[in-house]
Amino acid sequence: MIEKDLVIVGGGPAGLSAAKVASEAGMEVALFERSFQLGGQLVKQTHKFFGSQSQYAKTRGIEIARILIEEIKNESVEVFLSATVVGLYKDNIITVYQGNKYFKVKAKAIVIATGASEKFLAFENNDLPGIYGAGAVQTLMNIHGVLPGKEVVMVGSGNIGLIVSYQLIQAGVKVKALIEASSKIGGYMVHASKLKRLGVDIITSSTVKRAVGDRKLEKIITVKLDDKWQEIPGSEEEIICDALCISVGLSPMHQLLSMGEANMLYVNELGGLVPIKTCDYETSLNNVFACGDVTGIEEASSAMVEGKIAGLMAAKHSGYIHPDYDSLETSLNNQLCVLRQGPCGEKIRCGLKKVGEERV
Amino acid sequence: MRVNEHPILNFGERKKIEFTFNGKKMFGYEGDTVAAALVDNGIMEFSKSVIHERPRGFYCAIGNCGSCNMTVNGIENVKTCLTLLESGMVVENDSDEVVVIND
Numbered sequence: 383m384i385e386k387d388l389v390i391v392g393g394g395p396a397g398l399s400a401a402k403v404a405s406e407a408g409m410e411v412a413l414f415e416r417s418f419q420l421g422g423q424l425v426k427q428t429h430k431f432f433g434s435q436s437q438y439a440k441t442r443g444i445e446i447a448r449i450l451i452e453e454i455k456n457e458s459v460e461v462f463l464s465a466t467v468v469g470l471y472k473d474n475i476i477t478v479y480q481g482n483k484y485f486k487v488k489a490k491a492i493v494i495a496t497g498a499s500e501k502f503l504a505f506e507n508n509d510l511p512g513i514y515g516a517g518a519v520q521t522l523m524n525i526h527g528v529l530p531g532k533e534v535v536m537v538g539s540g541n542i543g544l545i546v547s548y549q550l551i552q553a554g555v556k557v558k559a560l561i562e563a564s565s566k567i568g569g570y571m572v573h574a575s576k577l578k579r580l581g582v583d584i585i586t587s588s589t590v591k592r593a594v595g596d597r598k599l600e601k602i603i604t605v606k607l608d609d610k611w612q613e614i615p616g617s618e619e620e621i622i623c624d625a626l627c628i629s630v631g632l633s634p635m636h637q638l639l640s641m642g643e644a645n646m647l648y649v650n651e652l653g654g655l656v657p658i659k660t661c662d663y664e665t666s667l668n669n670v671f672a673c674g675d676v677t678g679i680e681e682a683s684s685a686m687v688e689g690k691i692a693g694l695m696a697a698k699h700s701g702y703i704h705p706d707y708d709s710l711e712t713s714l715n716n717q718l719c720v721l722r723q724g725p726c727g728e729k730i731r732c733g734l735k736k737v738g739e740e741r742v
Numbered sequence: 743m744r745v746n747e748h749p750i751l752n753f754g755e756r757k758k759i760e761f762t763f764n765g766k767k768m769f770g771y772e773g774d775t776v777a778a779a780l781v782d783n784g785i786m787e788f789s790k791s792v793i794h795e796r797p798r799g800f801y802c803a804i805g806n807c808g809s810c811n812m813t814v815n816g817i818e819n820v821k822t823c824l825t826l827l828e829s830g831m832v833v834e835n836d837s838d839e840v841v842v843i844n845d
Contacts, residue, residue, distance in 0.1 A: 416805050418826055423804075428750045442750070464824065466805075482817065499806045511786035511799025518803035521823075526778035527745040527753040553745045597797050598786045635806075 386412040386460075388696055389476055389489040391467045391638060394422020395682045396674025397495035398450040399689030400696070404493075405457035407697035407704040412487060413459055414478060416466045421447030422497055423517065424682055426524040428552075429545055436717055437683035444524075446682070470494075470642035474669055491669040491696040494639055495689060498632035498653065498675035503537060506592035512599030516546040516629035523553045531625030535602060536560045537590055543629035544573035547582060550627075557582050558623055563589045563607055570726075591618060593626065602626055634676045642667055651733030652678030658737050662695040663688070671696045678733055680721075687717045744782060761831040776822035776833055777803070777810045788812065788822070789835055 388404050390397045393415030401413050419425060427443020438446045454461075462480060469477035475488045500515040502508070512531065514522075516538070519530045534555050536547045539562035547557045560577065565587050567574045574584065591605040591613065606617035633654035640646055645658045645666035657665040657672050665672050673692035674685035691714050694704055704710060722730055745753065756771040763780060770779025777788070777800050787797040788810045801809040805824045813834040814820040822833070 417824055499804070500802060509791070509796055509798060511788070511797050514800060515802045515807075518801060518823075521803040522778055522781060522800075523745060524751060526774050526782075527748075527751070528774075528778045528782045529743040529745060530781070532743075552749055554747070598799070 383475075384412065384485065384487045386410050386487060386489045387700060387702070388412070388491050388493065388693075389487055390414065390493045390495060391470075391476065392422065392495035392497055392674070392676075393417070393420040393461070393463075394495060394497050394674065394685065395424055395446070395450060396497070396676075396685040396689035396692070397422070397493065398454060399686045400493045400495060400671075400673060400693035401454050401459045402450075402457060403690045403693030403704060403710070404697045404702075405454070405459050407694070407702040407707075409458070409491075409697050409700065409702050411457070411459040412462065412489070413454075414462045414465045414467050414476075416464070418464050420451050420461065420463070422682075424450070426517075426520045427682070428524050428549060431681075431683060433681070433683040433721060434717070436713075437686055437721070439683075443682065450686070467638060470638045470667075470670070472642065472667065490700040491671065493689075493692050493696050494657075494665070494670065494672040494676055495674045495685075495692070496635040496638060496676045497685075498634050498679055500628065501631045501633055503590065503628050503630050505590045507595070508590075508593060510593045510595050510599045511597065512595065512624055513593060513626045513628065516542050516627040519625070519627050520546050520549060523555075524549065529553060529555055530627075531623070532556060533558050533623045534625040534627060535621055535623045536627045536629060538562065538629035538631070539564075539567045539569055539574065539584060539586075540629060540631065541569035541573060542632075543627075544569040544577060546627060546629060548573065548576055548580075551577075551580055551582075555625075558621055559583045559585055561588050561590065561604055562586045563611065565609070589613075590626070599624060599626055632675065632679045634679065636676060639665060639667075639670075639672065639676070642670065644670065644672075647737055649678065649733045649736045651729045651736070656737060662699065663692045664695065664699065669696070669699055678730060678737075680730055684718060684721050684730075687714050687721065690714050691718075743784075759827050759829050761827060761829070761833060763833045764836045765834075770827045772827075774827045776812070776814060776820075776825045776827050776831065778823075779827050780822070780833070787835070 387409035424443040424447035465480035636655040673688035798809040
């Protein structure tokens with residue numbers, strides 16, 4: 383059995399940031415990532431980020447991933463790629479599956495930074511090939527340079543739906559329509575305006591009634607919704623397309639924490655089942671910490687800050703005090719407050735209050 | 743189908759890699775996952791639902807959904823979206839056996 387000071391599960395923005403800070407504090411870190419590369423979903427974000435300079439604002443996600451990966455190279459972080467953590471046990475042991483082998487790792491502390499997965503939408507024939515998660519299409523075209531189809535319809539006008547639609551157009555795909563069930567566009571107007579200028583039809587109060595096709599998507603039937611979200615009979619319309627992207631939100635990847643029997647709570651504002659945690663980001667399991675989207679759906683910017691806090695606290699609880707502990711703690715918590723202020727942060731503030739995080 | 747021109751990304755010159763899918767010879771490029779190479783080759787059906795055998799395509803691309811699980815070099819239930827393509831790989835999804843996904 384491998385023994386380490388700290389085990390981090392997930393090599394995205396939260397996990398990488400935790401690894402950096404914890405190793406600076408003197409911990410021997412093992413970082414486990416399911417994919418063959420580090421960076422999480424940043425590696426396909428070709429757009430520039432918002433936020434402030436400390437979270438790499440105005441930098442493209444793909445560049446931020448490179449910076450975060452570079453930052454842990456000189457630290458005492460052992461990285462395990464293509465390694466899926468499949469078990470979390472109460473005595474701070476995890477089990478890992480890598481290359482058809484199964485092994486155990488014991489640590490003084492564990493940081494869970496597993497991120498999120500895309501939600502799905504219920505409609506007839508929603509399993510037809512050609513229906514993809516919006517993030518999957520982003521992976522396909524921005525990492526591999528492969529196109530999902532010629533004519534795409536996007537479902538969901540949150541920031542992911544808006545940004546991926548724009549990126550589809552950049553990659554040379556026709557976006558025939560963007561469909562939104564609510565009467566209002568969900569994401570930032572700056573993204574929606576870009577699409578409108580390019581002539582994309584954003585259809586609000588509308589959803590997918592069914593997909594049609596013989597073993598692969600050929601067209602979709604949309605239907606209008608009234609103000610009580612009920613379908614309006616006779617309002618069906620047909621859109622011919624060979625790909626449909628579903629972008630209806632994300633839910634936290636809670637499975638490991640649930641398996642470890644951490645105290646969990648379903649919080650709608652945070653996207654689903656999340657762990658109850660202390661101000662130090664410790665879950666109800668002793669010395670098991672959590673940060674990033676697994677504790678509530680937000681942006682990569684806040685995941686990076688949360689990751690640093692989790693790294694700082696996991697180190698402290700194991701007896702490693704970071705040389706800049708006091709200034710880091712204050713500055714990181716201030717950064718989070720700034721990221722979550724204003725009307726755009728209201729949902730996350732409300733959600734975090736429900737899990738007992740009082741500092742926001 | 744590949745991206746021709748892109749305002750931000752440059753996929754550059756990449757090495758061509760040969761592999762087989764259900765016995766048929768296909769090509770992908772270095773850095774592709776098996777799943778990405780298959781989509782590029784026009785393959786839409788990645789797996790079948792266990793009971794009704796409905797065709798399932800590529801869905802999440804990050805190892806969550808299980809839709810892209812196939813037999814790769816004789817190993818069953820391989821997540822093809824997280825597996826990098828290698829020269830001479832044998833990829834299959836036409837096995838008659840019902841494979842229980844327990845990964």
